[in-house]
Every structure is written in C-alpha cells, then in structure tokens.
Amino acid sequence: MSSSLNCSTLSKRFGGNHAISSVDLHVSSGELVGLVGPNGAGKSTLLNLVTGQHVPDEGTVVLNSRDVTKRPPSHPWRHSMARTYQDGGVFPRLTALENVMVAAVARGRSRAEAEKSAIAVATQLGLLPVLYERGDRLSGGQRKLVDFARTMVVDAELVLLDEPTAGVNPALAELMADKVLERAGQGVGYLIVSHDLQWAFSVCKRIIVLATGKLLMEGSPSQVREDPRVIEAYLA
DSSP, X not given: OOOEEEEEEEEEEETTEEEEEEEEEEEETXXXXXXXXXXXXXXXXXXXXXXXXXXXXXXXXXXTTEEOTTOOTTSGGGTTEEEOOTTOOOOTTSBHHHHHHHHHHHTTOOHHHHHHHHHHHHHHTTOGGGTTSBGGGSOHHHHHHHHHHHHHHTTOSEEEEESTTTTOOHHHHHHHHHHHHHHHHTTOEEEEEXXXXXXXXXXXXXXXXXXXXXXXXXXOHHHHHHOHHHHHHHHO
C-alpha cells in the first residue's frame, strides 16, 4: 500500500474572504500529519479542497501522481482517499451497520462483501451493541465511530479525519488512536484535524498549524507546542 498527497499553493475565497491562502501540504504513505489551528483558521475548508467538495481558486491537488484538483469526490482517481466529518455524517434512517456498509458498496463491493467487512470493522471498534440501531438514535460519539469505521471498511490509502475524537469518551478515543497507529504502520497516510491537541500530539509525528487561512508553521509536536506564534494564535 502506497499513497501520496501533494497540494501546492491552494487558495480559496468566499466573496471577499480568503479562507485559504497559498497553502502547501503533503502527506506520504504511512505518515501521520496533524492539522491544527484556532476556530476559523480554515482547516475544514482545506479538507474540502483536498477531497473535492470545493474547487480551489488557485493551486493544485495531486493524489498518487494524478492531478485531481477539479475531480469530484466520487471520481475513481479519488477512491484511494476517505474522510470523516465533524458531525459524524451518518444517514439517520440507516442502521449503524448499513451506514458502514454504504461506504464499501459505493466503492464497488457487493452487499454481502460489504456486510462482512462492516461487521468485522464494527467488532474492532466496539460497535456491535449498536449495530442495528438507526443513525438518528446513536450518540455523538457513536456516530463518530461509525464514520471512522467507514474509512476502515474501504481500505483507504489516505484518510482525512475531521475532529475524530469530538464527543468520544477517552477510552474510545484511545482505541481510535490505536487503530490509526496500526493502520499507519500498514502504509495508510493520515491527515487529522483536531482541537484535542493532546490527542493529536500523541498520534501525529508532524503538525501543521493554520491561522487565518495561512500556514503559520509546521514541525514536530514539541516544536509546535513551544512556538510563540502558535501560543499567540490560540490566545488571540
């Protein structure tokens, strides 16, 4: 399994607001990269540019040596990529099992194959007790785990996690960290947006810091933790 993401000078404006300004970003196979910054820094917008929900005004997104800048999220060239969402992104009328299965079916798996894979992943994540509960009856943390399970069931080579531990209890957040580290060891690359800096610093080897849509700095967790620019950005 080998994947690479290279983004060059990405910029996105909404009206007169520069949500993202000339941001470079790269994630290699098996790499764990954290994306942090204060509210309004542009983190989710950057994820949307990478995954094709938004088309950048400037810059390029190259996935596995293919320019996918203007390709929609459903394009086959993007099938090695998966992402989660801040709110868990579950379908309210589908069961937890069906919510996981739908990701595999969308990538061409048969229903039988998707169900088998979904149950195996749900078992690993402790979701069996709620497997047949509808999405609208799941807790916020359970929705996050279902969303995370979808990235595992499709065997993605590059995974973008958007606030994966928000609303998840500490034990399950630790389980999620274990799975991320395990899969990174198998070659899966991760770009992780998180306000839980302690969790992000414990998982990620490299941290990118955004502020007002611009790259403020990047470095190891210890370098980021001690940088006065980062401290100022979070306290401003």
